[in-house]
Amino acid sequence: MTLTQDLREALGDENVLEEPVELHLFSKDASLMRGEPSVVVFPANANETAAVVRIAERHRVPIVARGAGTGLAAGASPTQGGIVVVTTRIKDIEIDVENRTAWVGAGVINLDLSVAAKPHGLYFAPDPSSQSACTIGGNVANNSGGPHCLSEGSTTSHVLGMEAVLTGGEVVVLGGAAPDPIGLDLKGALVGSEGTLGIVTRALVRLLPIEPDVRTLLMDFATVEDAARTVSDVIAAGVVPAALELMDQEMVRAVDNWLGAGLPIDAAAVLLAEVVGETEGVVAQSELISDIGRQNHATGVQVAADDDERALLWLGRKSAFGAIAQLAPDYYLHDAVVPRTRLVEVMTGIYGIAEKYGLTMCNVFHAGDGNLHPLIAFDSSDPEMNRLVHEAGDEIVALCLKAGGALSGEHGIGIEKRDLMRASFSELDLDAQARLKEVFDPAGVFNPTKVLPEGSRCFDFGGVRRELPDGVWV
Numbered sequence: 001m002t003l004t005q006d007l008r009e010a011l012g013d014e015n016v017l018e019e020p021v022e023l024h025l026f027s028k029d030a031s032l033m034r035g036e037p038s039v040v041v042f043p044a045n046a047n048e049t050a051a052v053v054r055i056a057e058r059h060r061v062p063i064v065a066r067g068a069g070t071g072l073a074a075g076a077s078p079t080q081g082g083i084v085v086v087t088t089r090i091k092d093i094e095i096d097v098e099n100r101t102a103w104v105g106a107g108v109i110n111l112d113l114s115v116a117a118k119p120h121g122l123y124f125a126p127d128p129s130s131q132s133a134c135t136i137g138g139n140v141a142n143n144s145g146g147p148h149c150l151s152e153g154s155t156t157s158h159v160l161g162m163e164a165v166l167t168g169g170e171v172v173v174l175g176g177a178a179p180d181p182i183g184l185d186l187k188g189a190l191v192g193s194e195g196t197l198g199i200v201t202r203a204l205v206r207l208l209p210i211e212p213d214v215r216t217l218l219m220d221f222a223t224v225e226d227a228a229r230t231v232s233d234v235i236a237a238g239v240v241p242a243a244l245e246l247m248d249q250e251m252v253r254a255v256d257n258w259l260g261a262g263l264p265i266d267a268a269a270v271l272l273a274e275v276v277g278e279t280e281g282v283v284a285q286s287e288l289i290s291d292i293g294r295q296n297h298a299t300g301v302q303v304a305a306d307d308d309e310r311a312l313l314w315l316g317r318k319s320a321f322g323a324i325a326q327l328a329p330d331y332y333l334h335d336a337v338v339p340r341t342r343l344v345e346v347m348t349g350i351y352g353i354a355e356k357y358g359l360t361m362c363n364v365f366h367a368g369d370g371n372l373h374p375l376i377a378f379d380s381s382d383p384e385m386n387r388l389v390h391e392a393g394d395e396i397v398a399l400c401l402k403a404g405g406a407l408s409g410e411h412g413i414g415i416e417k418r419d420l421m422r423a424s425f426s427e428l429d430l431d432a433q434a435r436l437k438e439v440f441d442p443a444g445v446f447n448p449t450k451v452l453p454e455g456s457r458c459f460d461f462g463g464v465r466r467e468l469p470d471g472v473w474v
């Protein structure tokens, strides 16, 4: 039987797409890189996913897991063709109120989990700005962060266990509700593995109690440096707010033009800070943050008066990338992390790079954890512009790495940053990661060519390095 005949028999005709126009819809994620899938399938559970994996291994075709396709590193782009496995039918949520945990289907939308947990006074802390679309499976695979991960940690801190489909279609449960389970932390290997080791079908996640009180502050500054310095000073003062986000003027103007929220469009930068907890602590912390802002020459400090005002501020922040459509048809978004104490100099350097290349750049980022998102607005149909944007991007990454930063804060490596991995990892590091990949995926079907650069497997088991044609080392 052909590949699609096998898949139709396993999943039913209605869960297999192969018309060119349908395939095209699944040809890319939210990055700019595209591939063409051979076929797109929608399994309903782990057993159906296992059947797909066995079929893929039998036909020796790649499998690309896909949640909502909001990834920004081309992780879900089927650049080698093959089967795109969309998890959106796996969307059961089982909440265990007593233990404050939930088993969640990989295809559940992030925000839907917190909405389901709210009546129990609980929520799921990782809140990527894409949370109204992205899935739990995508969050786990990318170890996603979000504005409120500053105090609570990114997705990995909230995943206790998972059900996953591995090579041969084996369905396993890794980790579990017990704290510190014995044995190797295989769950830890899958979190952040970007679909290269297997497919997560369900995750056991931690839910947190909704805090009794909250204050959201908006501070505006005449320079980006003052805003960035406020960020380091707040953390140095011993306060870890729930969120600490920075938007520069270009970004504030784009957001306000669309939202009409009355944001301070004349400010060079605004800081959005949120503190949560018991009222007494929340009031004290918001006063301290305001004072630190003023010491750094904040020109305005406002506290959201009520839930509606707070929701409007967060809508502005979380819709920032979308607002860029007013400036240009495309954007190229970087995601690097630098030590918080280097924020001021790195920001200055990034603006210098944009100026040198004559590019329109906006910045909106999780400043509290030093996670930068320089965003270049441009028209990707212009080849010269494409070249400049990518050159500028490489300079930005190099600047961040030189400042002691990391390649990605939360968006993952995918293909986007794959060839830059050598700038962060030694040959031995990459070899160790490639060996792990081989153990999990001996058939080489799970999201091939993603994350690890070609030639990562540089030593054989005896420690001797061999070179294949075309400079590929194994």
Ligand SMILES: Cc1cc2nc3c(=O)[nH]c(=O)nc-3n(C[C@H](O)[C@H](O)[C@H](O)COP(=O)(O)OP(=O)(O)OC[C@H]3O[C@@H](n4cnc5c(N)ncnc54)[C@H](O)[C@@H]3O)c2cc1C
Binding pocket: 029, 030, 064, 065, 066, 067, 068, 069, 070, 071, 072, 074, 075, 076, 087, 106, 127, 128, 129, 130, 133, 134, 135, 136, 137, 138, 139, 140, 141, 142, 143, 144, 145, 146, 147, 194, 195, 196, 198, 199, 200, 201, 321, 322, 410, 411, 414, 447
């Ligand atoms: C407007 C916007 C704002 C964003 N804001 C943030 C943010 O604040 N923080 C942040 O961290 N990210 C952010 N992102 C990036 C993106 O939303 C996250 O990486 C998100 O977790 C991806 O989820 P998804 O369901 O869309 O995954 P996809 O894009 O479909 O897939 C992402 C990767 O995960 C793999 N994958 C997906 N599902 C599975 C599975 N079940 N098993 C194994 N592998 C799987 C895919 O193969 C791919 O490599 C943003 C993106 C956009 C467009």
